[in-house]
Amino acid sequence: MKRLQSISKAYEYNKDRHTAYMHSARADELDVQWYQSPQWRRLSSQIHVIDLYTCRICGHVQLPNETMVTDHIIPRRTAPELAMTASNLWLLDRTCHNKKTAIERKRTPEQLKIMTRDEWIRLLE
Known part of the structure; x- marks a missing residue:
């Protein structure tokens, strides 16, 4: 029961955070x-x-009321032509997605264009 309450609280927190984010300038x-x-x-x-509802970096399996992120391996802003290409997409949990996004912000578009799935896994594990 405590585990369910914990999951529920985490979901409520993430939902509120996500809503605030979606209403931000970003x-x-x-x-x-x-x-x-x-x-x-x-x-x-x-x-x-x-991806079987599983984070491709850490292996976390999506729980009920939890959201996972369908992420562009090569960011959409860097390679818009790959935006709807399944081979450029993978499922990440929020933690791994946030880590990946932080790394992306420090790299140039040229560096991001040559990043592979395996390179991201090595960086994020």
């Missing part, structure tokens, strides 16, 4: 409408199934 940068498109939602759902 949401414009992310092009929220694109991420809400039916095409993206369908592809994202497919990636969840392909």
Whole structure:
């Protein structure tokens, strides 16, 4: 029971944090409408199934009421032509996604364009 309460509290915290984030100035940068498109939602759902609801970095399995992130291996802003390419997508939990995003901010677009799935795994493990 305590575990369920803990998960529930974490979900409420993340939901509130996510809502605040989506209403921040950064949401414009992310092009929220694109991420809400039916095409993206369908592809994202497919990636969840392909990756078995499991973070490709740490192996964390998605719990009920927990969100995972369908992430672009090569960021969408760096390679928009790969935005809807399944081979450029993978499922990450929030912690691994946040670590990856922090590293991305320190790299140039040229460096990001040549990053592979295996290189990201080595950096983030």
